[in-house]
Amino acid sequence: MGRAPCCDKANVKKGPWSPEEDAKLKAYIEEHGTGGNWIALPQKIGLKRCGKSCRLRWLNYLRPNIKHGGFSEEEDQIILGLYVSIGSRWSIIAAQLPGRTDNDIKNYWNTRLKKKILGKRSGDHSLRRPQCLPPNQLSKEAADNNKAMMSHENTHPQTLSASALERMHLQLQLQGLHTPFLYNNPSIWPMHHHHPLGDNVLEVSQHNAISPNLARQHNPNDTIMTNSSHPSLVRIKHAMQNSMREIGQEDLDVDCSPLGFSPSSTRGGHSTENPYSDYNSPVATGLQSDLHEIVLRGNSASSLRLQEENQLMMSELDCLKEMCGNFEENAALSYSASSLHPDPMFQGYVLGYGL
DNA sequence: AACCCCCACAACCGCCAAGCA
DNA sequence: CTGCTTGGCGGTTGTGGGGGT
Known part of the structure; x- marks a missing residue:
């Protein structure tokens, strides 16, 4: 049995609001307020509209001081x-x-x-994967393929959500960076060797590992970024801070968010505060859990040797987790995880995801 | 002039969480 | 504790207008 409808759908009008309906709704709310009950409101004023529809009309259009269009x-x-x-x-x-x-x-x-x-990039190569379609196609295809994609994501943890990919594209677009690394190594690209980030990948150079264990497992062809003073990381952080400062949001902490995770714990919340502002917040902790989960899922069918390596990796991750108090080290965390992952395909994936 | 396509925007839908009985 | 109602949210669809052919 389905959910009870919020109103009698057979007797409510749908579609665009007429000026008369707008006037009725506006006049009533300005005089009486909503009364705290949107569902009952349309009956009170003789509107054949769903209460939710009235609420949306008021909030999005009739409410005072609403600006439309002309974004600066x-x-x-x-x-x-x-x-x-x-x-x-x-x-x-x-x-x-x-x-x-x-x-x-x-x-x-x-x-x-x-x-x-x-859209600044003509002939956008990032469109090679279905998840990287332009916005109008993205929504349609996402709807058509949603079930298939969800199923695919369950069995292929290296698959990024369209939203996560899009945000990474944007970050990299903002930073104006390029890379020869992943881009030049198709063997480690997930998804049929299509690069997970399109053509925009941050250039990183080989770097000292944070511990002997990390160094030991370092694939010479791979790139590990574990030191928070690494110039690339510092550059990214400064770019993020500058952009936040430019928009007058310097008090918004950029920590954690560059990882691109979308913590489910914030979904449907009513808070307007920055969910990433506190590294020890449930959201940030969830971020780390997400990473652990991704790594573990990638290892689900591992051999004993790989399981041992995984165990080692997880202890390394725990060390890193303790150290993670800012963006640089969060980036380092993802890099370390990717570098340590026994599956080359997965290495590439997390490596990209970390940016 | 008629038709088609694309775009922008308004509106709807379903899910989720909070509040309450 | 449970189940229902309601508000809030993000994703998606519907619609009308403008431009191109």
Whole structure:
């Protein structure tokens, strides 16, 4: 048995609101307020609309001081910065832009801003994978293939969500970086040797490992980035900090978010605070758990030798976890995990994911 | 002029969590 | 504790207008 409908769907009007309906709703709410019950409101004012529809109409269109269209360059920067940082949590992003609604920002992002950013590259090679389709195709294909993709993700942990990939694309686009490393090593690209990040991968150089164990397992063809003073990491962090400063959000901590995880614990929340601001928060801890889970899932069918290696890796990760207090070391964590993973395909995946 | 396609935006849908009886 | 109602959220669809052929 399904969920009880919020209203009598047979007797409610759908589709665009007429000026008369708008006037009725606006006049009533301005005089009486919502009464704390949207479901009962349409009956009170004689509107043949669903309560949820009334609420949405009020919040997104009729409410005072709502701005429509005409997004400024500054607003673009805020939206972009926050999207890269926290993903599609539109209500949180909207909270940073007075007069803008989450719906408005969502629409603006999906129809214009994303194209403006990602569409700069003509002949976009990142479209080689279905998850990297342009926005309009992305939503349609995502809907069509959702079940298949979910199933695929269960059995192929190296598959990134479209959202995570998109955010990585954007980050790299913002940083304007290139790479010869993964890009030049198709053997480690997951998904039928299609690069997980399209053509944008950060260039990193070989580096001292954080411990002898990490160094011991270091594949000479691989790249380990475990030192927080590594120039590339410092550069990324500064770029992130600068972009946050530019949009007037220097108090927003950029820690953790560059990993690109989308912690489920924040889904549906009502908080407008930055979920990544505290490394020891449940969200940040969840981030680490996500990484552990990814690594473990990748190892689920490992041999005994690989299991032992995995055990070693996990203890290394625990050490790193203790040390992780900022972005640089979070990046290092993902790099270490990728470098240690026994499956070359998986190494490439986490390596990319970490950025 | 008619048709088609694309785009932008409004609106809807289903899920989730909080609150309450 | 359980189940129901409600509000909030993000994803998706529907619709109308503009431009191209």
